[in-house]
Amino acid sequence: MLQTVDASKTQLDAARPLPPHTLASLREKLLLEWTYHSNAIEGNTLTLRETKVVLEGITVGGKSLREHFEAMNHRDAILYVEEIVAKSETLSEWQIRNIHALVLKAIDDKEAGRYRQENVVIAGASTTPPDFLHLPAEMKQLIAWYDGAGAMHPVERAAKLHTRFVRIHPFVDGNGRTGRLLLNFELMKAGYPPAIIRKEDRLAYYDALDEACVSGNYDSIFVLVAHSVLRSLTTYLDVLGLADSRRDDE
Template structure:
């Protein structure tokens, strides 16, 4: 782990401890939080607990996440599937263990295809990703690769939750198990994994997308996960500050600027080297 990432995670942990001490949030605080998140996340293209969030808090946050420009609540309502909203709330509130079935169900959700019957299969063809430096595995390898992903996740319990969520996100995108909707599924999974451990979801802003895509490419091509963890961690830290602002609570002290000489304010950043030619 880089020193930049370690310092950033330390700052996040301090802010989360402050938030956890204030939980459970009052109904008024949850309503104010929801209004703040709606304003903050409006216009973003996609989504990219000590004290655990209550189901009321969980629902308020879930309703603000966007998929294809609509809120998750609007998206789920459009499925006409009465159990869809309860399903995603249960994933977070009950900290449902990750499984291949959960991933396939989330994929159906983002494609607005929740319904009865078996969950959607993995792709049955080979694909290439425009602009990426790697090629996803062949479709015949997908069952083994997805089983290995779940196996890795089960062994990753000792990792910092933000790092684990970021690496899971990148690993799923590397496998690219579906013909369409892989990015949206992986970003929704990232949000849910963070929320299971009491962190706010990491919303990747439009201005962060170049760094986000570069970091993903490096993770998929070379197994270097620190950069994507930094991008996710900085998004989590911003979201934590939104929570604390709503509650009128202080942030953790800023990291020493000496740790981040590249940034004029000493904010934690994880600069990316130039992309490979």
């Protein structure tokens, strides 16, 4: 699977620099789909088209204010992730807090960017997140692990970063969205397009995360993320007229 991903990325890299308008349109498409699917996984009821309208500054009737904020906030968080990738900044707790603060902006300003001050359970999960008193140590360990994981394939490292973060569940809300932003921070840093985990794959995604958190077996989440990366790579290659017969939906 990773060989297929890398072959597609090699094709894309060979076509760089991409035409500016093509690049801008692909970025806009993926930003919209990433925002829609990541929010929909968490229960946001905006459709893809409604999400597009909200990001253009138009209010959608019958939808809650929170759902509007979730779309706009996620877009702003993506822009921040793009910014830190462009600056080649290394991952830090400060950045993670900043990403989360953008995700919860105007939704729960008290908790935005703040580690939780209480214990929580995750509905449907087989594991319980660490006690809130352990969060500072857990997050330091996460960054220490990340700093030492440079030899891993970027797709595996991104998936493992995401999973380890979700297991810690450091915030009272917004952990899933923040975790997927971290996933794509790592992929984009390595020159891959963002992986869009689709709403339709929510059950398989949750099952893969649960398996990794319970047993330490990351195979399922690695495969799911690799498929998602390949889908985005194929979108680029299709637009550039470079796609071959490989598809990730068999």
